[in-house]
Amino acid sequence: MECVTAPRKHTADVHRKAMTPVTVQPYRDPQLHSTLCALVNINGTDAYTLFDTGSTTNSITLEFAHISRAPKIVLEEQVILQLGCSGSRSKINYGTRVPVKVGPVSELVYFDIYGVVLDMHNRQIVVNGTMIPAFTVEEDKAFRKDRKTDKRSPEPFKASQ
Incomplete structure (x- = not known):
């Protein structure tokens, strides 16, 4: 028996055929598992x-703190940054307190801990x-495509309100 190996693909390159029968694999709506x-x-x-x-x-x-001219605060005590991988030993040395505007909400925010609720069911970010x-999904694709080709319109692409 001859063994043939197919070239491996990265999972980001693998796409399900639109006409895959339900008996083979259930349909998963892209809106339900998007970021x-x-x-x-x-x-x-x-940002x-x-x-x-x-x-x-x-x-x-x-780098973003530098680009946005956010004032750097040197922390008296370093904060350990625990990443979801083995061997991560990074520490946070700086913080910043800057104005943040998300939709109609505008507040001064310290970047470490802040009360934001993520409503995955309704695909909303709840701030205070x-x-x-x-x-x-369409807005996200359009925004990333425009960023890639740098064909952004003068008016920034905002989430639907």
Whole structure:
């Protein structure tokens, strides 16, 4: 018997055929397992933001803090950053307190701990009781495509309101 191995594909490159019979594999609506993303204005700079339900901190990269001119606060005590992989030993040395605007909500936020509720069922981000819709799959694709080709319109692409 001859053994033939097929070239391996990355899971991001694997797509289910649109006409796959239900008996073979159940249909999964892309809206139900997409990421919860929205455009968030941080210190006057729009940021394409992924809301992570497993995170214990709100964080921005040092590069984004620099680009948005966020004032750096040197922490008296370093905070251990525990990532979901073995061997992660990073520490947070800095923080910042900046104005953040998500939909109609605008507040001064310290980036470490902040009360945000993620409503996965309704695909909304709830900030202090105010509901802000996340990008739809179509909005997310359009935003990422425009970012890739840098064909953004002068008006930033915002989550539907």
